[in-house]
Amino acid sequence: MRLPLIQPNKLTQEQRRLYDDMRAVIASHLNTFRTETSDGALIGPWSAWLHEPDIGGSIWHLAKVMTTHARLPDDARQIAILTVGAHFKAAYELYAHISVAEASGMSDERLSALVAGGRPLDLNEAEGCAYDVAYSLSRGGVLPEPCYARAVKLFEQTGANELIYLVGLYCLVSVTLNGFNVSVPERI
Structure with a gap:
């Protein structure tokens, strides 16, 4: 560090x-x-x-x-967070949120796909939407209208807002971790 x-x-x-x-x-x-x-x-x-x-x-x-004050489903939140962390290769973020996702029962196959930067094949509609929004926003540019409209439809406006803010927050967290070269402790 x-x-x-x-x-x-x-x-x-x-x-x-x-x-x-x-x-x-x-x-x-x-x-x-x-x-x-x-x-x-x-x-x-x-x-x-x-x-x-x-x-x-x-x-x-x-x-x-x-x-x-999270309102989004936790599995959708973790998918968004892991998608951002994988994009930035933020080691501590991945370490922490792999642990959170494992504790909530996320499968090894799904975790493996997410941290490798891929889209798991078994996502439900809400999880897929969270992945698509996080994937798109973390790569830059305007969120495509179909992604935005789908987020509003699935999560209502407040939930869509929360998802966008969540992605932004974890972009900031990832940059913080990478900028200061934050190390990853041994897994407990």
């Missing part, structure tokens, strides 16, 4: 507030993979965000809302 991990006893007051909020949400929603070292230093994107608490706190707020 290009930025040093910040030990909990070295956090500024502003970093400490952000750290405490991150740990609370992580503990309740993201507990299938490693998010900190044995001495409590956060790893993954959270570590990078702590270095710039004004910017990192804003990104964290979006990530927290997208996690705690």
